[in-house]
Amino acid sequence: MANVTIASLAQQLGMSKASVSYALNGRSGVSEETRAKVLSLAAELGWYPNSSARALSQSRSEAVGIVLLRDPADVGSEPFYMSVLAGIEAILGEREQNLMLRIVAPETGAERRDLGVYRRWSGEGRVDGVLLFDECRNDPRAPLLTELALPCVWVGGAHGATARSAATSVDQSGDALTVVEALSERGHRRIAYISGLAQLEHERARSSAVEKHASSLGISMVVVASDYTAADGEMATIALLAGLEPAARDFPTALVYGNDLMAVGGLSALKKLGLSVPEQVSVVSWDDSIMCQFSSPPVAALQRDIAELGRQSASLLLDIVQGHEPHNVRMQSAGLRQRASLGVVRRHPNQ
Amino acid sequence: MANVTIASLAQQLGMSKASVSYALNGRSGVSEETRAKVLSLAAELGWYPNSSARALSQSRSEAVGIVLLRDPADVGSEPFYMSVLAGIEAILGEREQNLMLRIVAPETGAERRDLGVYRRWSGEGRVDGVLLFDECRNDPRAPLLTELALPCVWVGGAHGATARSAATSVDQSGDALTVVEALSERGHRRIAYISGLAQLEHERARSSAVEKHASSLGISMVVVASDYTAADGEMATIALLAGLEPAARDFPTALVYGNDLMAVGGLSALKKLGLSVPEQVSVVSWDDSIMCQFSSPPVAALQRDIAELGRQSASLLLDIVQGHEPHNVRMQSAGLRQRASLGVVRRHPNQ
DNA sequence: CTGAAAGCGCTTACAG
DNA sequence: CTGAAAGCGCTTACAG
Known part of the structure; x- marks a missing residue:
């Protein structure tokens, strides 16, 4: 009835919690025989690591955040965001990371409402890093994220790489x-x-x-x-x-x-x-x-290739979170898709 | 340098962790004077509750999940999803809840790939409930979520309310x-x-x-x-x-x-x-x-009103998560927006 | 290769 | 009204 935990696995197997943890995480310190026994029981009982417990002990949330500062009424009509999200998600899914999404309406006049979200996420330890859209001149997020020491990637940005940030720059x-x-x-x-x-x-x-x-x-x-x-x-x-x-x-x-x-x-x-x-x-x-x-x-x-922009950005962020040296990534320039709206100029007689 | 925690606040104030926790959470058990002192120091030092620690002790993640089973290449062009997400987010933001989003491509032929995500999220305790889209005939998610005892809402669904689930049904x-x-x-x-x-x-x-x-x-x-x-x-x-x-x-x-x-x-x-x-x-x-x-x-x-559908669905889910009795919500029927594509039939002579 | 123990940061009965 | 303590489920040095 009670949830299956490492402690309950250890008890059933007559081993210590530490050994079970090592076995489950693929770390050295247990014989292959023991590991196999642990893994098989865990699979049988449907054990999953409690994400909060793991996050608490590792100081890692295994989630990245995105704050869209956009009028909710408009955001539905912009294919760009959903496409880039799909690309981001493809990478996050592969690497077993999660996406935390927030959509906030831009405050008219007052301070940007997204800033508080970054502060809170960082303070709560809810995300390991964030993807930033729509970089603007003297973007207030740049100093804030540096202050918070929260890893970030400027999606399609021009920002130079810093200790914990980089950009996927579009040509x-x-x-x-x-x-x-x-x-x-x-x-x-x-x-x-x-x-x-x-x-x-x-x-x-x-x-x-x-x-x-x-x-x-x-x-x-x-x-x-x-x-x-x-x-x-x-x-x-x-x-x-x-x-x-x-x-x-x-x-x-x-x-x-x-x-x-x-x-x-x-x-x-x-x-x-x-x-x-x-x-x-x-x-x-x-x-x-x-x-x-x-x-x-x-x-x-x-x-x-908007989805590719998302993929590269997510991949870059995860690398930074894992401690790799931040480096900007340049996206390839795009070709033009010719369609009927693009025509040839007929010379006027007077030219 | 170290992060500000309840323990560090308690130490600086010369009080116990318990009192600090009570003060911070607006619970009885501390004098108003004490509470004010605690709150003011917490604000000054920028304390935020560690979400993992809180989740671990309360068995609540304060997040709800959405899995979109959709070809990533298509999802960008569907205004519906982004609009409903915006509505959902409006409620989640108000109630300080978070949105976990996953986009998975439908498997061709094999078992639906979204099912594993629900299983994992539930096992990891990563979300408190989920919003379900695109209910289909004999939807395999229904028995799964019942088995997992994970609260859920069928967005625009026809499903009857159960112990932990309900639907926002469209007329x-x-x-x-x-x-x-x-x-x-x-x-x-x-x-x-x-x-x-x-x-x-x-x-x-x-x-x-x-x-x-x-x-x-x-x-x-x-x-x-x-x-x-x-x-x-x-x-x-x-x-x-x-x-x-x-x-x-x-x-x-x-x-x-x-x-x-x-x-x-x-x-x-x-x-x-x-x-x-x-x-x-x-x-x-x-x-x-x-x-x-x-x-x-x-x-x-x-x-x-797609955004309203999202708002109602999110609100309903949060109620269920908080232990309210699930009840289906009926959305109002919509008016027709007349535009040039809708015309009058000219009678044919032979009719 | 294995076990006992401390710690992550919170909450919550339980005594005082 | 306040404090000492146990517990949530994991990870990780540290001894053996």
């Missing part, structure tokens, strides 16, 4: 080049980048990378800040193009969106503005997803 | 009626329901509810099984309509899809078949999401 420049070259080859000479939240490090990196490659290819560009939602992507697009004549020199013939949601919002805006895609405007998304595939027209997108 | 019949009436009012007399995975309990309930209401309103219907993916929703639609003449009597003038992904897949199929929406075929989705809003045309959908 923003390579990705930007892929996009800009594709546009250049198709005759685009003026483009717009509709970015996600401007305070995010990776958006700054992308904007400047797009700018750099565009200018070196003789393409002029404009950057507009949006917020990764479809609704705002739509509004930003309308604001950008309102009042511009498609035939004008400064009319952007291609719109590059920071994610799939803004891209579909953009398509909707273009429809309302009576602009045809790709005949008058081409559209490219930085993230691919089902939305890009099934929108009309389907949207060309960078084929970033 | 499938009410939802079906909403859809069917909307179609009936618009003159539809033959419809098709493209369902999700046929082995799921809630899909069986929906199909039969749609059938019941349709027949009582003099509408004939056909059910086609798909699998919740956009790709298969597209294929199923093509298979359903291939060879049918739009003017024929048995041509369904409305297609109802079991979720948003299949609905956008369906739109894509209709475009390929050269059928216009809503002039020739109306489309309705059982789940609403950004995809329905931004597809073209936008897709009418049931406005089910």
Whole structure:
């Protein structure tokens, strides 16, 4: 009736708890014969190590944490998070680690509400490390996690490795080049980048990378800040193009969106503005997803391997937790998935 | 340097550990003066209860678990899961409980791989209860969780309450009626329901509810099984309509899809078949999401409150964990969000 | 190769 | 109202 524990196994086998523990953990100190007996009884009785007891004596929780600072109403519509979680989970599952997830709404104005969660998790010893998303300029999490000495990995971040932290950095420049070259080859000479939240490090990196490659290819560009939602992507697009004549020199013939949601919002805006895609405007998304595939027209997108980003990040974090020297990991740059939204510019007579 | 514990607080205050513990946990047995002193020092030193120690002595992990049995490659594209997780998290956060998440790919053929996770979590004492998704016919989790005596809630399930389990049941019949009436009012007399995975309990309930209401309103219907993916929703639609003449009597003038992904897949199929929406075929989705809003045309959908389903489920589970009598909770039926995909049937001369 | 013992940080009867 | 003690289930030096 009572739960099966190491003590109960030891008693039934007439041995000490220590020997049973050694046998169960595959450590030296017991004969192979003894070990086999222990393992067989444990399997028979369905023994599992009590995770709290083990965590208490080892100061290891065997769990890593993720705090998503995102409006719960929005988070459902962003394929990115679930995809990266799936990748993370694949590694954690393999290595018998667990994922602790928290979703908190961003406080309007006040201090970020996620910070308290890291503090608490660390204080409670509930996680061995955390995966960090959406690194921003002067991110308050960086000093906090250093103070807490909690291992962490900046997923897709630009942060340098420290004693207990590292980053999986995405090749923003390579990705930007892929996009800009594709546009250049198709005759685009003026483009717009509709970015996600401007305070995010990776958006700054992308904007400047797009700018750099565009200018070196003789393409002029404009950057507009949006917020990764479809609704705002739509509004930003309308604001950008309102009042511009498609035939004008400064009319952007291609719109590059920071994610799939803004891209579909953009398509909707273009429809309302009576602009045809790709005949008058081409559209490219930085993230691919089902939305890009099934929108009309389907949207060309960078084929970033989001699940792989999750896998690499989780793997890196577990290494740091286990005491390995932190080192940043660079993700490969992505190819472009061509779809109907990306077209060739027809030269205007006046050019 | 060392971590701040109850023992260290007691020492600094010159009191026993027991008194400190009572003070910290708001229990009787200490004077208010003592309590205030303890609390103030604890706050100053940043004390947090070690979760493992607390869990070990209380046999409570303060965490609930979710196992998603889903292909990791697909899970990112399903807004449903992230939305329900956000709702669940809102309650867990309020009540200082934690969420343990695992995503496992369905084994092809062999035993379901999620079962071992429940076994392990239970044996390790890692979670106090679990939330179950996608209840299917003769679900093997039901006997397993009873055997483990692990509290659980069937999210959107039809399962009856037992000693340690309950369900948040969705009013499938009410939802079906909403859809069917909307179609009936618009003159539809033959419809098709493209369902999700046929082995799921809630899909069986929906199909039969749609059938019941349709027949009582003099509408004939056909059910086609798909699998919740956009790709298969597209294929199923093509298979359903291939060879049918739009003017024929048995041509369904409305297609109802079991979720948003299949609905956008369906739109894509209709475009390929050269059928216009809503002039020739109306489309309705059982789940609403950004995809329905931004597809073209936008897709009418049931406005089910998925986050609320998550909130109710989490709340119910926590009640059961705390020893309350399990009782099923019925979710309200949803209204229909009218959008351009839902149109009126023009009577054919031959009818 | 094995056993007796201390310790991880908490909670909780039980005496005073 | 407070303190000394046992216990939750594990791990890990330390003796034998």
